[in-house]
Amino acid sequence: MQLAFWGVRGSIPAPGPATVRYGGNTSCVSLRPSGGGLIVLDCGTGARNLGMSLIDGPFGEGRGEASILLSHAHWDHIQGFPFFVPLYQPGNRFQIFGGAQSSAMLEGILEGQMAPQYFPVQTLKNMGASIEIAAIREGEPFQVAGCTVRARTNPHGRAGALAFRIEDRGRAVAYASDAGYGPGGPPAASIELYRGAEVLIHDSTYTPEDGRRYANRGFSSVEDAVAAAVAGAVKRLVLFHYDQDYSDADVDALCARGRRLLDQRGGGSIELVAAVEGATLAL
């Protein structure tokens, strides 16, 4: 399995001299399972660079296939979708999974951001590639690219955000972007989803102080991420989805804080890294 980070920022792209090291693009992670294939986690603005990296291979020749898992449809998780060039290549095939009451509703949500008032080029129906859209039924595992995927809704805004567990031959990656657990910390069902994962990519939007200050925004602090990692006894915690106003130095400090919190709270053996745009992680 190989993970690659294309966008690690939350809420809105934040390019500029203060964010060059961690990157300014919003949420997008790719996963290459051990048996081949491609899974894309969220389509924030980072998806643009992922798309361009794919065009040299089968996706440039109309022979590409991928599954896209959307945690939710806030801007920073879907805005890269209309700029994901493999979608414009006839012959490519995509399956898009997300949280909605029905597949038609999910299609409507994605189509919405491509309405002519917002986007000049295309609609979902004439992008070129074949696109199949499916609403996820929580609690029902499904198969993509030879992996078993389970999803569960974390508290976030009015509609929540899905967290995913992707199992590839007994090894699991958990992805939990945008999780506003509240003062009770991660609920048992979320911890179960993360349990024993090789890697937990977790929302770490804020410092503990900012997390308390902006509690109504529905995001995790690094302290929440540490609590989730320790309770789920994961092997490696990847901090993700940094606040748009945090500079590289702020994220360095967030990471150091996470290390101290892990050591203090029984997570001394958990490896910690902060997600960096452009970086890969082999499992």
Ligand SMILES: [Zn+2]
């Ligand atoms: Zn987000």
